Amino acid sequence: MDANLLERIRHRLMPTATELPVAHGIPVLALEPGQWLASARMLRDEFAFDMLLDVTAVDWPGQPLRFEVVAHLYSTRDLVRVRLKARVSEGAPVIASLLPLYPGAAFLERECHDMFGVVFDGNADLRPILLYEGFVGHPLRKDYPKRREQPLVRYRNT
């Protein structure tokens, strides 16, 4: 990644973030959930990160802030990526939706809601997208039983 751009982002983030680590070639912004939307807006408007690549989450069972919501942004001008992370608790896994900035966030956030149960405030349509109506639980949470099946068709008596 361009060191100059990295330095400019770091400089811009000075009040909120003291450091900007680079993991696997991608700078990582560890944010508070409250900064989520504002930081993405800043990156989009000021640094031309105009494409949302992915929204997903990481489950850290046993930790007080259990879910780490992860988003990747891409700049089609500078051809670089940046990673946003924010931790939310199990009791209130709520974070702002990136829908006002990136329309593509709608489906990505639906998938993340399917798999982890993270609620995206501002995304009104969090119906199941990969799962089906009636599916109980969130299968990519670490405490979802590996062998649990929720069939829609009654099994034959074999």
Add this chain to the structure above:
Amino acid sequence: MSGKTIPILAAPPKVPTFDYFTTKKDELVGWARKFSLFPYPFVTACCGMEFMSVSSTLYDTDRFGAALPRFTPRQADLLMVVGTVTHKQAPVLARVYEQMCEPKWVMAFGVCATSGGFYDNYAVVQGIDKIIPVDVYVPGCPPRPETVIDAIMQLQARIGGDHHVIVKGDF
């Protein structure tokens, strides 16, 4: 009731040819059916590539009378389930199977359709035989074309030796 009597027909005269066809009816119908399999490819995943390979020029299932795919289950009698079937998709598969007319056979093409394969997780049906009856299983991930041809021939052998009821009790 009138006094009209219903004539009882005399047994048809013994014709050796007729006799032959009566006793060999199953064999004849089986022979006809096994060389006119119309597959419906229910292709869901990467095994579809292998299905294309086996059904096109180089391996050519047409040689076995089992090539012309019907893209509606109502015209097909061999359901080839090619690929992974998820729980979300299972109702579709069940509906497709129910739409097929008798007689019908099902081939589980590849290890995912057979047993779920390595997708032992929340999403995948662990073998389509949990939902619909299966006549022949094809192992492999994906199966070699020769394996599929072998499965077709085994299915044909079974159809050829089967008892074929033309009119069922609930007809």
